[in-house]
Amino acid sequence: MENKIINQHDAIKLIEAGEDISAYQVVFNQEKIEALQAILLGKNKIDVPSELIFYDDDAIDFTDDPDITEKDFETGELIWNIKTSLPIDKDIKDWITKEKIDVDKLLSKLMRNFYETVKDFPKKAAF
Numbered sequence: 001m002e003n004k005i006i007n008q009h010d011a012i013k014l015i016e017a018g019e020d021i022s023a024y025q026v027v028f029n030q031e032k033i034e035a036l037q038a039i040l041l042g043k044n045k046i047d048v049p050s051e052l053i054f055y056d057d058d059a060i061d062f063t064d065d066p067d068i069t070e071k072d073f074e075t076g077e078l079i080w081n082i083k084t085s086l087p088i089d090k091d092i093k094d095w096i097t098k099e100k101i102d103v104d105k106l107l108s109k110l111m112r113n114f115y116e117t118v119k120d121f122p123k124k125a126a127f
Contacts (some may be wrong), residue, residue, distance in 0.1 A: 008048065012037050015044055028052060 003025040006014070011026045012033070026046050033041075035055040038048040072078040086107075088096075096103060 007031075008033055008037075008041065008046075008052070011041060011044075011046060015040055021046075 003023055005027050006021075006024045007029050008026060009031065011021055011024065014021050014024070021044060026041070028049060030052070032052050032054045033048065035053055038053045041048050068078060073080065095101075
Protein backbone atom coordinates (compact mmCIF):
# COMPACT_ATOMS: atom_id res chain seq x y z
CA MET A 1 0.00 0.00 0.00
CA GLU A 2 1.36 3.41 -1.00
CA ASN A 3 1.55 6.26 1.49
CA LYS A 4 -0.88 9.13 1.02
CA ILE A 5 0.87 12.42 0.20
CA ILE A 6 0.14 15.47 2.37
CA ASN A 7 1.82 18.84 2.86
CA GLN A 8 3.41 20.17 6.05
CA HIS A 9 0.28 22.05 7.16
CA ASP A 10 -1.93 18.97 6.85
CA ALA A 11 0.67 16.95 8.77
CA ILE A 12 0.66 19.52 11.59
CA LYS A 13 -3.15 19.45 11.78
CA LEU A 14 -3.14 15.66 12.00
CA ILE A 15 -0.43 15.59 14.68
CA GLU A 16 -2.22 18.26 16.72
CA ALA A 17 -5.40 16.16 16.47
CA GLY A 18 -3.50 13.20 17.90
CA GLU A 19 -3.43 11.24 14.66
CA ASP A 20 -0.68 8.84 13.63
CA ILE A 21 0.94 10.18 10.47
CA SER A 22 3.19 7.22 9.76
CA ALA A 23 0.94 6.21 6.85
CA TYR A 24 1.50 9.58 5.18
CA GLN A 25 4.32 10.99 3.10
CA VAL A 26 4.93 14.67 3.80
CA VAL A 27 5.87 16.67 0.72
CA PHE A 28 6.71 20.28 1.49
CA ASN A 29 5.33 23.16 -0.52
CA GLN A 30 6.94 26.62 -0.34
CA GLU A 31 4.78 27.86 2.55
CA LYS A 32 6.78 28.69 5.65
CA ILE A 33 5.96 27.26 9.06
CA GLU A 34 6.63 28.52 12.56
CA ALA A 35 9.63 27.14 14.44
CA LEU A 36 7.44 25.43 17.07
CA GLN A 37 5.58 23.61 14.31
CA ALA A 38 8.91 22.52 12.79
CA ILE A 39 9.87 21.10 16.19
CA LEU A 40 6.54 19.27 16.35
CA LEU A 41 7.21 17.73 12.93
CA GLY A 42 10.76 16.86 13.97
CA LYS A 43 9.45 15.00 17.01
CA ASN A 44 7.41 12.96 14.55
CA LYS A 45 10.49 12.08 12.46
CA ILE A 46 9.80 14.63 9.72
CA ASP A 47 12.78 16.83 8.80
CA VAL A 48 11.73 20.33 7.80
CA PRO A 49 13.88 22.18 5.25
CA SER A 50 15.49 25.07 7.14
CA GLU A 51 14.48 27.64 4.54
CA LEU A 52 10.81 26.96 5.36
CA ILE A 53 11.16 27.66 9.09
CA PHE A 54 10.46 31.12 10.47
CA TYR A 55 10.02 32.69 13.87
CA ASP A 56 9.22 36.15 15.07
CA ASP A 57 11.54 37.42 17.82
CA ASP A 58 9.03 40.13 18.70
CA ALA A 59 6.34 37.52 19.36
CA ILE A 60 8.45 35.74 22.00
CA ASP A 61 7.63 36.72 25.57
CA PHE A 62 10.86 37.10 27.54
CA THR A 63 9.30 38.85 30.55
CA ASP A 64 9.67 35.82 32.80
CA ASP A 65 13.40 35.42 32.04
CA PRO A 66 15.37 36.65 35.07
CA ASP A 67 18.17 39.17 34.67
CA ILE A 68 21.70 37.75 34.69
CA THR A 69 23.71 38.72 37.77
CA GLU A 70 27.36 38.38 38.81
CA LYS A 71 26.23 35.74 41.31
CA ASP A 72 25.14 33.52 38.41
CA PHE A 73 28.76 33.44 37.25
CA GLU A 74 30.19 33.05 40.74
CA THR A 75 27.99 30.02 41.50
CA GLY A 76 28.72 28.43 38.13
CA GLU A 77 25.07 28.67 37.04
CA LEU A 78 26.37 30.51 33.97
CA ILE A 79 29.78 30.63 32.38
CA TRP A 80 31.40 33.10 30.02
CA ASN A 81 32.09 31.85 26.52
CA ILE A 82 34.78 33.58 24.51
CA LYS A 83 34.95 33.18 20.75
CA THR A 84 38.25 34.04 19.14
CA SER A 85 40.32 33.43 16.08
CA LEU A 86 43.62 31.73 16.83
CA PRO A 87 46.19 31.39 14.03
CA ILE A 88 48.04 28.07 14.19
CA ASP A 89 50.83 26.47 12.20
CA LYS A 90 50.15 23.60 9.84
CA ASP A 91 52.06 21.23 12.16
CA ILE A 92 49.72 22.04 15.03
CA LYS A 93 46.63 21.83 12.82
CA ASP A 94 47.71 18.41 11.61
CA TRP A 95 48.35 17.25 15.19
CA ILE A 96 44.92 18.49 16.35
CA THR A 97 43.25 16.73 13.45
CA LYS A 98 45.19 13.48 13.85
CA GLU A 99 44.60 13.29 17.61
CA LYS A 100 40.96 14.44 17.32
CA ILE A 101 41.53 17.10 19.96
CA ASP A 102 38.59 19.22 21.11
CA VAL A 103 40.26 22.61 20.93
CA ASP A 104 37.57 24.33 23.03
CA LYS A 105 38.12 21.88 25.90
CA LEU A 106 41.89 22.04 25.54
CA LEU A 107 42.01 25.83 25.66
CA SER A 108 39.56 25.96 28.55
CA LYS A 109 41.75 23.58 30.59
CA LEU A 110 44.94 25.42 29.63
CA MET A 111 43.45 28.73 30.73
CA ARG A 112 42.21 27.23 34.02
CA ASN A 113 45.63 25.70 34.73
CA PHE A 114 47.43 28.92 33.80
CA TYR A 115 45.09 30.94 36.03
CA GLU A 116 45.60 28.59 38.99
CA THR A 117 49.37 28.64 38.49
CA VAL A 118 49.55 32.43 38.33
CA LYS A 119 47.32 32.73 41.39
CA ASP A 120 49.72 30.51 43.35
CA PHE A 121 52.80 32.59 42.51
CA PRO A 122 54.08 34.83 45.29
CA LYS A 123 53.01 38.45 44.81
CA LYS A 124 56.60 39.58 44.17
CA ALA A 125 57.45 36.95 41.57
CA ALA A 126 58.13 38.33 38.08
CA PHE A 127 57.21 36.65 34.84
